[in-house]
Amino acid sequence: DTAVSQTPKYLVTQMGNDKSIKCEQNLGHDTMYWYKQDSKKFLKIMFSYNNKELIINETVPNRFSPKSPDKAHLNLHINSLELGDSAVYFCASSQPGGRGYPAINYGYTFGSGTRLTVV
Amino acid sequence: AQSVTQLGSHVSVSEGALVLLRCNYSSSVPPYLFWYVQYPNQGLQLLLKYTTGATLVKGINGFEAEFKKSETSFHLTKPSAHMSDAAEYFCAVSFAGGYQKVTFGTGTKLQVIP
Numbered sequence: 616d617t618a619v620s621q622t623p624k625y626l627v628t629q630m631g632n633d634k635s636i637k638c639e640q641n642l643g644h645d646t647m648y649w650y651k652q653d654s655k656k657f658l659k660i661m662f663s664y665n666n667k668e669l670i671i672n673e674t675v676p677n678r679f680s681p682k683s684p685d686k687a688h689l690n691l692h693i694n695s696l697e698l699g700d701s702a703v704y705f706c707a708s709s710q711p712g713g714r715g716y717p718a719i720n721y722g723y724t725f726g727s728g729t730r731l732t733v734v
Numbered sequence: 735a736q737s738v739t740q741l742g743s744h745v746s747v748s749e750g751a752l753v754l755l756r757c758n759y760s761s762s763v764p765p766y767l768f769w770y771v772q773y774p775n776q777g778l779q780l781l782l783k784y785t786t787g788a789t790l791v792k793g794i795n796g797f798e799a800e801f802k803k804s805e806t807s808f809h810l811t812k813p814s815a816h817m818s819d820a821a822e823y824f825c826a827v828s829f830a831g832g833y834q835k836v837t838f839g840t841g842t843k844l845q846v847i848p
Contacts, residue, residue, distance in 0.1 A: 619777075621752075647835075648835075655840070656772075656822055656840070656841045656843075657838075657840055657841070658824065658841075659838075659839040660835050660836075660837075663833065665833065670833040671833060671835055671836065678823075705777055705778070707777075707778075707795060716831075716833060717833065717834075719766060719829075719830070719834050719836065720766050720783070720785040720830065721783075721830045722768050722780040722783050722836075723778070723780070725770075725777035725778045725779070726777050726781075727775075727776055727777045728775075728776070728777050
C-alpha cells in the first residue's frame with residue numbers, strides 16, 4: 616500500500632521531447648506538491664495544488680504544466696525538454712488542516728521520486 | 735522570508751559515536767521546523783518535527799532535536815551512530831497560516847565509518 620506513488624521511476628528522453636510524470640496519493644490528503652531536486656540535492660518547490668486548485672506556482676518555466684484531475688492525483692507535464700531539466704522530481708502531499716488549508720505542521724509525505732535524464 | 739542553513743554538507747562519524755547535524759533557521763514568525771532523511775534512491779521521510787510546546791523533540795530511529803529560539807537553531811542529534819544511519823539529512827522550515835510551503839536546507843550527507 617504505497618502512500619504516495621510516482622510513475623515512472625526513471626525516465627530517459629531526448630531534448631525537445633514532451634513527457635509526463637504521474638503522482639497519486641491514497642492518504643486522503645487535500646494538498647499535493649511537486650519538488651525538483653537537482654544534482655546537488657537541493658530541493659525546490661515548483662507547484663502546489665489544494666483540492667484541485669493551484670495555490671503555489673514558483674518561478675518555473677511555462678514548459679512545466681501541472682494538472683490535478685482530482686485531489687488524489689497531481690501530474691506534471693513537461694514540454695520541449697532541455698538538458699537542464701535533468702533532475703529528480705518528487706511528489707508530496709500533506710494532511711488537510713482547518714478552513715481548507717494544509718496542515719503543514721504534520722510535514723509532508725513524499726513519493727520515491729522520478730529520475731529524469733535528458734540527453 | 736524563511737530559510738534554513740545546514741552547516742556542513744558532509745559529516746563523517748564512527749559507528750557508535752555521537753551524531754550532530756547542525757541547522758539554523760531564519761523566520762520572522764514562529765517557525766515549524768522539520769528534519770527529513772533521504773536514503774539512496776528514495777524519497778524523503780519525516781524524522782521529527784517541532785511545532786509548539788516542548789522544545790526537545792524525539793523522532794524515529796533514536797534521533798532527537800532541540801529548538802533553541804535564542805540561537806535560532808534546530809540541531810539534530812543521536813547518541814550512537816549506526817551504519818544504517820548513513821543517508822542525506824534535510825532540515826526544513828515553515829510556519830502556520832494559509833498555504834504555507836516548506837523550505838528545505840541544502841542537506842547534510844552523513845557517513846558512518848565502521
